[in-house]
Amino acid sequence: MPAASPVDPLLGDSPDALVAALARWIGDDGEARPQEQRLPAAMFGEAFAVGGLTAAAKWTAPDQLLVAAAALSDALHHGEIAAPPDHAALSFVAQDDAPPLIVLTVPLALAARWPPAAAWRRAHPDAAASHVLLAHRAMLPGSEGLVRAGRMLALTPRESRLLAALARTGDLRTAAAAEAIGYETARGAIKAALAKSGFARQGALVATALQLDAIDDPSPIHLGDHLQLAIGLSDRQVALARLIALGSTRDEAARRLGLGRETAKAELKILFQLVGVTSSVGLSVVAAQLGIAARLLAASDIGATDLAAASEPLRLISRSGDRAGRIAFADYGPKGRIPALHFHTATTSRYYPRSYIARLQELGLRPVMIDRPGYGFTDMIGGDYTPQAARDALDVADHLGAETFHVIARGGTMLLAELAAHHRDRIAHAVVLNPEPAPYDDARMAGIQGSYKRIFYTLPRKIGPLTRYLSAHLSDSVIERIASRMFGGSAADQRIFADPEVRRAYVYATRLAAIQGGVGLEALSIAELCGQPPPIADGGFITILSGEEDAMYRPEDSWPRLLAAWPGAGAQRIAGAGRLLHIQHPDLVAAALHEGSQKSRKPRQPGR
Structure with a gap:
């Protein structure tokens, strides 16, 4: 009899089997065993x-x-x-x-x-x-430069080409000569690029741009043991190389490592000689290349980022005030319209099929897709998860110069509730698609859906290990198989999921959700387990749409608490629609935002 595959528990209906698999996979301290810490890329x-x-x-x-x-x-x-x-x-x-x-x-x-x-x-x-x-x-000489990274960081073509020349040469003066521009012009261009991207030093900017250009992984550079194996560096020299590559000055790195200033200076000189560079920028370039290679060599599975994803209008902006980290979002335009901020589900991310985006644009909307904290390219952040995610949404709107915005919540019902309660003046209209109920109200607990729900609802201490287990085993084929089973008997969902573009986008969105090891999913799940929507005086700007074929949640379980908290909100059950309601009926999504919830129309009660 063939041995069971590590992915078998992910595809089954038994929460006990999944918990048993987690027990085999994690150590007594709840952390993944070292040989299993291999994520897809x-x-x-x-x-x-x-x-x-x-x-x-x-x-x-x-x-x-x-x-x-x-x-x-x-x-x-x-x-x-x-x-x-x-x-x-x-x-x-x-x-x-x-x-x-x-x-x-x-x-x-x-x-x-x-x-x-x-x-x-x-x-x-x-x-x-x-x-x-x-x-x-x-x-390589003659390339078009860091095109994808330049777009993410909002660099001009000149800044992008100069950044690529800086990566190739390791020296700004030499890069300026290669681009046939004056040194002072080059300094100004790099200064502008640093200001836009939020980096303090050239090396950190170059290293991050190289990483963003090649792989979908925003995590800090990991050098693995390749520097030690290839060049013979000591542990201390590897640690010093990583800190310098991430933007620390020599003195800052020395303090972090507990080294004296002269010791660090001597170590860095030896490090430059061994690696074959003459500057901190050069060291950052080598570290970035090596980090990309190490990530790919260690991956449990490598998938492709297709051309549609590669041309995504992705932007990275710094959080406002004293909040650390960056927020990733894609603004598809056109400018001049009210942004329609998309909040993704707990297991996906900002990426959606281009046909869906194009249809929303045809219907008069401006789709803006956001990665929530710990998902995709948005950095995780400490503190209360839902209020922090709300501040991220406000930061994106402020960056776009939008006084008001629409919300399309495929997930993130509690995130919308937070914004509605504390920033009502910023929301024009909102539509909530297939909202999740409170755990104690959820009666749909059979099948593979119930298997995962039971862990999230009743075993919160297993959420962290489960997210890491999922992250380590999510190949493209496993994602497709889990999704197909999650859609259950919904003919509408199975039909739409058979579309190659929809399937590719779903797989890619799920991959992006996992690239930070599931930290976002873990924090979101814990924050929303006991969350209740704060009551507001008038929910007339909100419409709830639920597909009658949604195999995950029933409107009779999820609507009552939302309608109680949002008096005046509209609610509709949509026949022939399921979990992928937004793709099946983008016209209804757009109509809800253009018309509001039509307060004069009473919500159709669940079950009728």
């Missing part, structure tokens, strides 16, 4: 230049940027590129007067696991290659 294939290597280390069907990189060709000629037959590997390629280039080589037999390598293989099925080589395009 998503990489942006267009960020990598790809080429095949023959058994004799010769190019076959390479990207021309690779061929033009003299240092890379020289390293291949001298046999300096690692190409083991049974696993992926990384190599340092030394360059004159520039930070080393880090490349990945993947055996052809493993190419299917690496989306850019798999795409190259499909495009060149007859190429006589033993390995596929991947290098970050932005690090």
Whole structure:
């Protein structure tokens, strides 16, 4: 009898089996066992230049940027590129007067696991290659620069190109010369980029931009043991390298590590020599490349970020006041309209199908999708989770210059309630889709839905381990299988989920929800377990829509407490709609926002 797969408990109807799996997976302290701490990753294939290597280390069907990189060709000629037959590997390629280039080589037999390598293989099925080589395009002369990261950080084309040149050279003066601009002009451009992005130092900005450009992972750079294995650095030198790469000054890093100033200065000098750089910016560039490679090599599964996601108008802004961290949101426009802020569910994130977004725009809306704290690219934050998430929403609206905004709450009912109670003047209209009931009111506890609900409702101490377990095992195929089972017998949901665009968007949104290890899901779940919507005087600006085929929640369980807290709110049951109500009926979503809840119409009571 074949051994059970680690993902089997995720797909079953038994909460006991899921709890037993967690007990096997976590230690006595509630933390994941080290061998299981491997999260999925998503990489942006267009960020990598790809080429095949023959058994004799010769190019076959390479990207021309690779061929033009003299240092890379020289390293291949001298046999300096690692190409083991049974696993992926990384190599340092030394360059004159520039930070080393880090490349990945993947055996052809493993190419299917690496989306850019798999795409190259499909495009060149007859190429006589033993390995596929991947290098970050932005690090190669002649590339278009850090396009995706530049868009996220709201950089101008000049700033984006200069940032890429700074990554390639490790020195602003040299980067200015490469871009044929004056040094003072370059200083001004980088100063503007630092101000926009909220970074204090060039190295931290460059490192983050490289990371954002290549993979969907906002977590701080993790160097793994590759620096120690490849160069022979000590633990202290690795710790120093990481702090410098993240933007600390030498003195700040020294204090953090308990080192004297002169000791840190001497260690940093040795570190520069060993790594092959001459500046802190150069060290940040190497650390960023290495962090990307380490993340991908350690991933339990690697998925692709498709072109629609890659061209997402994603922005990262700093939180207001003394609140630390950044907020991620995508403003699809058009400008001039009231923003319609989307609040995602507990297990997804800001990403939605482009066809849905386009339809909302046709219906007169301006979709703005936000990652809640601990989800996607929005940093986790301490304090009361729901009020902090509300402040994030207000920060986004303020950044857009919007005095008022609409709310489309697929999840986040308590978040809307917080805003309605304390910032009513900022909300124009709101629509709540398939709202969740209080745990003690939820009567839909059968099947796989009930399995997960029982853990969240009755075993709150298991939420943390469960979110980490989910994060470690969520491959694309597992996400699709869980979603299909969660939709249950809803013909409407199964029909819409069969659309490849919808399925890709759902998988990607779920991946984004997991990339921080589930910290957002854990905090949100605990905050909302006992949450009650604060009462307001007039809920006439709110409409509740529930699909009659929603397999997760019943309106008769979720409506009463909301209608009691929001007197005057409208409520409708939608026939032929399920969990994916927003995609099935975007016209109803838009109508609710344009018309309000039509206070004169009494809500249709559940069950009628």
